Amino acid sequence: MKLIEPVTTIPDRDAVARWREDFPILSERVHGKPLVYLDNGATTQKPATVIEAERRYYEHTNSNVHRGVHLLSQRATETYEAARARIARFINAARPEEIVYVRGTTEAINLVAQSDVRPRVAPGDEILISAMEHHSNIVPWQIVCEQTGARLVVVPIDDRGVLDIAAYERMIGERTRIVALTHVSNALGTINPVARLIEIAHARGVPVLLDGAQAIAHLPVDVRALDCDFYAFSGHKVYGPTGIGVLYAKADRLEAMPPWQGGGDMIRSVTFERTTYNAIPWKFEAGTPNIAGAIALAAALDYVDAIGVDVIGAHEAALLAYATDAMRALPRVRLIGTADHKAGIVSFVHEDVHAHDVGTILDHHGVAARAGHHCAMPVMQRFGVPATVRASFALYNKREDIDALVAAMTEVEEVFGR
Numbered sequence: 001m002k003l004i005e006p007v008t009t010i011p012d013r014d015a016v017a018r019w020r021e022d023f024p025i026l027s028e029r030v031h032g033k034p035l036v037y038l039d040n041g042a043t044t045q046k047p048a049t050v051i052e053a054e055r056r057y058y059e060h061t062n063s064n065v066h067r068g069v070h071l072l073s074q075r076a077t078e079t080y081e082a083a084r085a086r087i088a089r090f091i092n093a094a095r096p097e098e099i100v101y102v103r104g105t106t107e108a109i110n111l112v113a114q115s116d117v118r119p120r121v122a123p124g125d126e127i128l129i130s131a132m133e134h135h136s137n138i139v140p141w142q143i144v145c146e147q148t149g150a151r152l153v154v155v156p157i158d159d160r161g162v163l164d165i166a167a168y169e170r171m172i173g174e175r176t177r178i179v180a181l182t183h184v185s186n187a188l189g190t191i192n193p194v195a196r197l198i199e200i201a202h203a204r205g206v207p208v209l210l211d212g213a214q215a216i217a218h219l220p221v222d223v224r225a226l227d228c229d230f231y232a233f234s235g236h237k238v239y240g241p242t243g244i245g246v247l248y249a250k251a252d253r254l255e256a257m258p259p260w261q262g263g264g265d266m267i268r269s270v271t272f273e274r275t276t277y278n279a280i281p282w283k284f285e286a287g288t289p290n291i292a293g294a295i296a297l298a299a300a301l302d303y304v305d306a307i308g309v310d311v312i313g314a315h316e317a318a319l320l321a322y323a324t325d326a327m328r329a330l331p332r333v334r335l336i337g338t339a340d341h342k343a344g345i346v347s348f349v350h351e352d353v354h355a356h357d358v359g360t361i362l363d364h365h366g367v368a369a370r371a372g373h374h375c376a377m378p379v380m381q382r383f384g385v386p387a388t389v390r391a392s393f394a395l396y397n398k399r400e401d402i403d404a405l406v407a408a409m410t411e412v413e414e415v416f417g418r
Contacts, residue, residue, distance in 0.1 A: 033366030041392030053299035083298035104245035108232035123149030183215035188337030189345030240300035244293030316344035344393035365408035
């Protein structure tokens with residue numbers, strides 16, 4: 001299996017400066033200081049082309065899709081479905097019908113849990129996840145287990161935040177009905193060897209869902225090369241708007257799945273006696289969708305492709321190396337998540353200061369970083385900390401942003417130092 005290999009060319013400072021000009025919010029000031037935005041793991045900022053795409057839709061195209069014969073409805077439908085095809089190309093899906101619009105990664109995983117997995121599991125069956133999962137890839141499976149009597153099985157991680165692959169192989173058994181894993185850990189930055197993990201699961205006839213929320217903007221994703229059965233991601237993590245996301249699923253799996261929600265647009269015909277469902281993917285898209293969000297997401301993917309995910313990844317890898325060295329040099333700071341293969345995420349704790357206090361001081365210096373459990377409380381428990389501070393990078397970040405983070409951390413020492 002040949003996957004896309006990232007290039008090693010790192011963009012120069014002028015290129016990054018040009019990219020930064022595309023993001024209006026980066027000119028904001030916070031507490032009188034220039035904004036240093038290092039909370040990209042929570043949500044990325046939006047380039048002007050994405051903002052303009054959404055504005056243009058509402059000014060010139062606003063209408064419901066699939067339901068009208070008038071020009072605006074036809075125009076909206078064409079643009080909305082063109083966005084679906086654009087998303088399919090971005091992840092190399094076999095056809096646009098394998099792309100289901102959802103609100104985000106969370107809804108995508110819940111859809112698979114309730115529509116694909118719940119109908120085919122029984123008491124004693126197993127659902128396999130890892131110890132580094134986001135709550136969105138834990139709680140939906142716990143709900144299914146409560147509903148069916150199935151059992152949640154958790155693959156451990158080591159002290160660096162690396163998945164125990166030997167344990168993973170042992171833990172896939174005859175009763176395993178699905179494997180659900182994160183592509184990239186949101187709390188640790190670990191990049192899982194998902195191609196290998198999928199191959200192991202498929203050799204035993206087990207389907208695999210990948211939570212791609214933290215991968216989609218940073219790594220090339222080719223769902224056919226990976227051969228995953230499901231891939232979920234959120235638009236707002238890849239420079240698109242909030243409230244729009246994607247579930248990719250192989251067409252045969254979608255055909256076999258019953259709808260999760262009922263209502264308008266997911267039907268072909270309705271009588272009081274019987275309803276005939278629509279074809280895929282529309283049978284999973286009940287109600288008026290986030291039309292503007294889908295169109296703007298397509299614009300975001302155009303933007304990313306124009307730069308190149310491989311170029312973005314190389315830039316972020318350089319930032320990660322620089323930030324890792326800088327944070328390791330700080331007194332009483334400990335990194336949480338030190339895998340060899342990481343995306344642009346640095347999580348850390350201060351020995352004497354709670355993460356929330358650190359985050360507050362950073363904010364007063366204009367540095368926006370995340371402080372908390374990152375919707376990954378089991379990860380915090382695994383490392384014996386209540387919370388971490390997380391700095392996460394995007395294409396518009398520069399070394400000076402990391403320097404600002406380090407400078408702000410010196411005040412943490414001054415305020416709370418021994």
